[in-house]
Amino acid sequence: MTAVPSAATASRDTAPEPAGPRSTPAPRDGGPARTSRRRKARTGWVFASPALLTIGAVTVFPVLFSVLLSFADVRLEYGGFRIESLTGDHYAAVLSSPEWREALLFTFGFTVVTVVLELVLGTVAALVLDRLGAARGWVLAVLLLPWALINVVAAQLWGYLYNGTYGGLTWFFEQLLGHQPDILGQPASAMGAMVVVDVWKTTPFVAIVVLAGLMLIPDDVYEAAEIDGANAWTTFWKVTLPQLRPIMAIAVLFRILQAFGIFDLPFVLTQGGPGTATQSLAILGYKTLFQNLEIGRGAAVATTTAVIVIGCCLLFLRLFKAQADEGGRG
C-alpha cells in the first residue's frame, strides 16, 4: 500500500510556494527607516490595545482571578469581600472529598462514552451523507436540528419524555415491559438516559465536521486505491480514515472540552441525582460555589477541572501525534 503515503506526500509537495513581493529588506544602519518601523509598531500596539484589553478583561483576568480565589480564604463583607490568606487548603479539601472523586469518575466516564459513540455514529452519518446526491442538503438540515437547539431546551424536551408521570418514553417502556420504568430515578438508567440525549444532540456536529473532511479528500487518492485493487473496507480503513484523522482529532478535542464541562444536561434532567450518580464536576462546582457559598472551594473545583481537561487534551494530542508519526513511518 504505497499509494497512500505517496499520494499524501504528493499533495503536500504540490503546494505552491507563496509568491509575490517580499517586504522591504531592513536597512543595516539605523536612521529614518528604523524610526518609521518603530512608529509603525507603536501604531500597531495602539490599534491592537482595545482588543488586547478586551481579551485581558474577559479571558485572562477571570481565569487568573479564579485561580487566585482557589488558593484564597475569601470573606464576604458589607459592600465587598476580603481575601484573608492564601493556602492550598481548598485543594486538600476538594481532592480528599469522596464527592469530588465520584463527580470526576462520572464526568470522565460520560466523556469517554459519549465521545466514542458520537465519533463512530458521526463518521457513519458523514459517510452516508457523502454518498447522498441532491437530497444531501435536506437531510443535513434535518440532521442538524438537534445541534441547533439550545442545550437547556433540548434537555427540558427530553426531561418531558423521561418524566415518571406523563413522559412519552416512560409510557412506551411501560407498554413494553409491563411496569413503569424509573428512568431518571436509578443511577444506571439515569446515566444511560443522559448519554442518549448527548449523543442525539451532538452526533450531528461530529458528522458535519467529518463530512467536511471527507469532501477535502482528493478523488485521485481513491483512484490510486482502486488501481491497487483495494476493496471498500480496505479503502475506508487505509485511505479514508488516515486522511480524516486530523479533522477527527479536532472534533474529538472539541467534544472532550464540551463533555468534560457538562452542566446543563444533568442540571435539567436530574439535578445530579439520583443520590450523586450524575453529578458532573461542573454541577459540583456550581453547588459548592452558589449553593454553599464556598467561593474558594468552588474555584478549586473549577481549577482542578480545567487542569484535568487540559491534561486530557494534551495527552490525546500526544497520543494522536505519536500514532500519526508511526503511521507515517509505516
Add this chain to the structure above:
Amino acid sequence: MALRRRTLLASGLALGAGFTSGCAGKSLDTLLTQAAHTPRTPATLTWWVSEIPARNGPVVADLIIRAFQRRHPNIRVRKSNALSTTDANRAAVTTQLAGASPTPDVYLGDTTWPAQFGANSLALPLQKLLPKDFWADYPPALRRVSEYRGAVYALPFFTDSAFLFYRKDLLAKHGLPVPRTWEELLRTSRKIQRAGDAAYGFLWQANVSESLTCNVAEFLADADAPVLDHAGGVALNGPGAERAFALMRQFTETGVSPSTVTTYVEADSQDAFVGGRGVFLRNWSYAWGNAADRSVSKVAGRVGVAPRPGFDGGGPPGVSCAGGWSNFVNPNSHHLGAAVTFARFCAGEEAQMILLKNAGVIPALQEALTRPEAHKVGDPTLTMAHELRLVARPVQTPYYSQVSKALYTQGNAVTGGRTSPARAVRAARDDIRTALEGRAL
C-alpha cells in the same frame, strides 16, 4: 513571545490583587444609620419576588406594591421576577449580592437562608431597627429560623405548611376514614390500589433537592428523631431515625408510591394527584387551590385536606415542616431606609390581609388567621394551620445547604432502594458531621 506571556500573566495577577484590595467593606453602623429612616425624597426600589401563588387571579405582588405606594407615594417599587425553584433563586441572588450589586434592594428568600446569608454579609441585620415586641405576632418557629447568632436577617412574609390532601370520593367509596397514622395510610392505599381505583396511594417528593429535605425533616419529627442536638452537633441516630428512613423505603417497596417518586418535586407530585393517579398527596398549602381549580384538576371538588399522619404509637399527627418566604434587605442598597420600610410593610397587617384574601399561602401574621375573613376565604388550610406542629429544619448553621444535601442524598438513596435504612442513617450522620465541621464540598 515568552516574555510577553509572562508580562501578561503578571499584569493579570497585579490587576487581581488590586481588585481585591479595592473591595474593602463598609461599616455596619453606617448602614444601620442609613436604614433607620424612611426617606422623604423620591426613591425607586427593586423587589426580587417569585410568583406568589394566587387564589383568585390577580397578581398578589402587584396588589401589595400598590397598597405600599398608596402609603408611601414617594417610594416606587419595581418588581424583579425571581426564578421558580429555591436553589436556582439562591444561586441567582447570591451572584448579584456577592458582587456588591445595589439591586435588588429587597429580596424574597427562603426561610432556610438567614444563617448562610447572615454569615456571608448578604443580608442586613435588622433587629436594631425593629420594636422589641415585633415577633409577638408571628410563629416562634419563624423567628428561630430568621435569626442567626442573635441577629435577625429576614422579616416574615408568608409561611408554607405541609398537609395531607386526599381523595374524599375514594375513601367514601371504600368506607375508610382519613388515616391518622402512616401504617393506616399504607393499608388504605393498598386496598384502593388493589380495587383498581387509583394507580398509586401516596405521592410525595423524593427528588435530590430541598423538597426531599422537608419531607425527611417531617418523617424524622414523626418518629421523634432530631437531626441536631441542643449544642448544634449531629444527633441523627438510633431506631427513630431508622424508622423514618424505613417508612420512605416502604412506600416504594410496596408500590404505594411510584418508584419514580425519587424524581418528584412538588409540581410532579401535584400533577400526578390532580391527574387522578393517587389517593394521597403530601404538599404545601397552595396545592389546595390548584386541586380545586377545574381548569387544571381532574379531581376538583373531590379533594379533602387533613394534617399529615404520624407513626402508630408515636407522637401526635400534624407535623409540618416550617416552610415559607421572608423579605431580606440588601446591605448594598442605595435606599436602605426605603428598603427596610417596604420589608416591614410586607410583614405588617395591611399586606398580610392582602395575602390572606388573595394568595394561596398562609400569612405569617398569626392573628390574621383567626379573623372572620379567614373563614370567608373557604380554604381549609388557612383555618387548619394553627393545628399543625411546625418543625424547623436544622437551619441555624451557615453550612445548612451541606446538611440538607446530606439528608436528601441519603433519603433519595433509601427511597430508591439503593441502600438500607440503617446504612442511610449512618451515612447521613457522617455527612452532616463533615458539613458542620465545614469540611463538606
